[in-house]
Amino acid sequence: MFLNSVVIVLREVLEAAVLVSALLALARTVHLGQRWLWLALPLAAIGVALYASFLAVITDALDGAGQEVLNASLQAGVYLLLLPILVLACSAEGRRQWLTLLMTLAITCAIVRECAEIHIYVRAFAALGEHAAAVWAGSALGMGIGISAGVLVYGALRAVPQRWALPACCATLALIGAGMIMQATMLLEQVDWLPDQAPLWDSSTLLSEQSFVGELLYAVLGYEATPGPLQVSLYVGCLLLAGIALWWGSTGRAKHAVLD
Amino acid sequence: MNSIRRSLVTMLVAAFTLVSFVAALNGYRASMDKAEALLDAQLQYSAEILVGLGASESSGQTLGGGVEGFVFQIWDGEHPVLRSAAAPESPVTAFEEGYRYANFDGFRWRTLTVSMGGQRWGMVAERADVRHTLAESVVLESVIPLLLWLPVAALLIWVLVGWGLAPLRELSAQINRKASDDLAPLDYADPPTELQQVISSTNGLLLRLAAALQREKHFASHAAHELRTPISALKIHLHNLESEVPAGSSALQHANEGIERMHHLVEQLLDLARTQPELITANFHTTDLHTLAQRVTAELWPAFEARQQSLSLQGEPATMQGDETMLAILIRNLLDNARKYTPAGGEITVFAGYRDGTPTLEVADSGPGIPSSERQRVFERFYRVGARAGEDVSGAGLGLAITQHIVQLHGAQVQLADSPLGSGLAVVVRFPNTAVSV
Structure with missing residues (x-):
């Protein structure tokens, strides 16, 4: 129970923490400040509370596929929000309020998606009296590792020289976004909304998804040991789309510089 | 994270948490493996006791009672010889020596088969979930304190980083303590x-x-x-x-x-040049602002009279700490400005006394005044207000810059306000109430 708690909580927290860290580092790089985060956190708390309150309705919806479809939608939503964020962050000054709004929404979606899972898991298993200590200790350990890794990712992105800070933040966000689409694909495959396909490769012997590095790569890159052709195609497609968004934003910046 | 301390503490606590938690996780896995081995050894011990007990049994007997989550069987070939009450009638595991896992009675069991010689086999089994919960509860006793003591570690890191940054704080304090005219080298013995x-x-x-x-x-x-x-x-x-x-x-x-x-x-x-706060050491004495204003206005009176301007002095004796020479320059500059920019026949009033309990000097004129948008810039050197610069008034735009120097030197505040005499300008200088130490 302890290990299960660690793995479940770590996987969810790590993903949200890395996304929050990358967005915070990006905000700092484009001199956006961090106040928007204080709006995102209460919004996310409300979202998690609503998710947990309507869990039964959500689970029963869409012939029992409601929860998976909602989670996949939230992850796809985060990716779709990251695209304009990349464009705006790479373009010249201005439209800061839009960037702030999009970042607030992206963090809210990510936290609702990740924390709702944790909330449901902890509430369900902590109710089993004999396992409560193991569940709480495992959750605390998983959360500690996830948040610490997020803080260190933020520190690492902050330590990148000024010249490379923006590309580093944008590249991290592009990878996280593509990873989220990969996970959304897996969820939809689970409920047969997408066809289940034979894996293209199996790298679990090289790097297990359950190892800490595997979890970290899952959070940052969407690492999947046995991905299907659709997952790989979508992952590459999303990365390309993010690359186009970055290029578009950078072109806007260049044009602005010429006009100036 | 603009504070070095906050940033360092956050990173250190994160690194400490990550490393110690991952280590705890590895420790948990190792401890669980060890605990499993211990429980296996205990199972082996139980099996050996069983071998001793059941060696002479020959009929299919069932023993009542027993321990929850623990069953045993003794088989002679395919015939049951002895079994615990909770044990199933069929063999719980294979007729082959060694540890295995098996599923029966709706649970997963850890089983051990021992050979008792000939066709006799002893089988013991423990519920895997009970063993796991028992092992986990023991191992968690060493993990939970790590979680509980984390805030203490964070507090220690906060304090230690604070100590580590003490030399920086000391250096910063030493620089802050320096007077504006103290350009002596920093005296820091044995710096890190x-x-x-x-x-x-x-x-x-x-x-x-x-x-x-x-x-x-x-x-x-x-x-x-x-x-x-x-x-x-x-x-x-x-x-x-x-x-x-x-x-x-x-x-x-x-x-x-x-x-x-x-x-x-x-x-x-x-x-x-003389009034630059960085350059001079002011000679502060107890001075009566009103008497000083009286002396300067008297000195400049002929120049005002030449332009048919009325000049009046109001107020009362106001004692303050100040450099008399500098204050005289200040009053002269303000009066010069007022005289130059007030048309012939205009009015200039000087107030030197207490206002709201603080020594105050005010020079107000009935001239054209200065637009509020330009009031901040007039203190810059060589800056002359657009409207005024075009007038036939000589000057280099240094008067108010000098005024600003003297005001700074005295720790006073200067404000440009609308004149009570109409459209003109009122320059108000408020000096601190207490003695000024420079």
Whole structure:
């Protein structure tokens, strides 16, 4: 129970923490400040509370596929929000309020998606009296590792020289976004909304998804040991789309510089 | 994270948490493996006791009672010889020596088969979930304190980082404590390696600054002599020339005006240099602001009278700590400005006394005033307000910059306000109530 708690909580927290860290580092790089985060956190708390309150309705919806479809939608939503964020962050000054709004929404979606899972898991298993200590200790350990890794990712992105800070933040966000689409694909495959396909490769012997590095790569890159052709195609497609968004934003910046 | 301490503590706590938690996780896995091995050894021990008990049994007997989550069986070939009450009638595991896992009675069991010689087999089994929960509860006893003590570790890191940054704080405090005119090198005995370069660079900078200010100081005093002397000589020559040229010569009049302007500019430049807070050491004494204002207005009265301007002084004796020479320059500058920018026949009032309990000087005129948008900029050197600059008023735009210097030197505040006399300007200087230490 302890290990299960660690793995479940770590996987969810790590993903949200890395996304929050990358967005915070990006905000700092484009001199956006961090106040928007204080709006995102209460919004996310409300979202998690609503998710947990309507869990039964959500689970029963869409012939029992409601929860998976909602989670996949939230992850796809985060990716779709990251695209304009990349464009705006790479373009010249201005439209800061839009960037702030999009970042607030992206963090809210990510936290609702990740924390709702944790909330449901902890509430369900902590109710089993004999396992409560193991569940709480495992959750605390998983959360500690996830948040610490997020803080260190933020520190690492902050330590990148000024010249490379923006590309580093944008590249991290592009990878996280593509990873989220990969996970959304897996969820939809689970409920047969997408066809289940034979894996293209199996790298679990090289790097297990359950190892800490595997979890970290899952959070940052969407690492999947046995991905299907659709997952790989979508992952590459999303990365390309993010690359186009970055290029578009950078072109806007260049044009602005010429006009100036 | 603009604070070095906060940033360091956050990163250190994160690194400590990550490493210690991952280590705890590995420790948990290792401890669980060890606990499993211990429980297997205990199972082995139980099996050996069973072998002793069941060696002589020959009929299919069932023993009542027993321990929950533990069953045993003794088989002679395929015939049951002895079994615990909770044990199933069929073999719980294979007839082959060794540990295995098996599923029966709705649970997963850890089983051990031992050979008792011949066709006799002893089988013992423990519920895997009970073993796991037992092992986990023991192992968690060593993990949970790590979680509970994390805040203590974070607090310790906070305190230790604070201690580590103490030399930086001390250096910062030492720089803050320095008076504005104290350009002596920083005195930091045995500085840490990381601060040596900062201290060395700062001291080098202070040294160069002190030398530059000293040069400027020398320039101001030398220039005073070098510039005033030829101007005075020129004035005498022009005075002598008056008797040699026809009366009312416009050339001579222009020359006189030019010399006067140059004299005024030189005096103002010297005042500006003399009043720089970084350059001078003020000589503070108890001074009566009202008496001083009275003296300066009396000195300047003829110039106001020449323009038919009315000049009045109001207020009451106001004692304060100040440099009398500097304060006189300040009052003179404000009065000069008021006189120059107020049209002939206008009105100028001076207030020197207490206002709201603090020593206050106010010079108000009935001139054109200064638009509020430009009021901040008039304190810049050589800045002249657009509307006023076009007027036929001589000046270099240094008067209010000098005023600002003297105000800073006295720790006072200057404010440009609308004049109570109409559209003009009121310059209000509020001095601190207490003695000023510089």
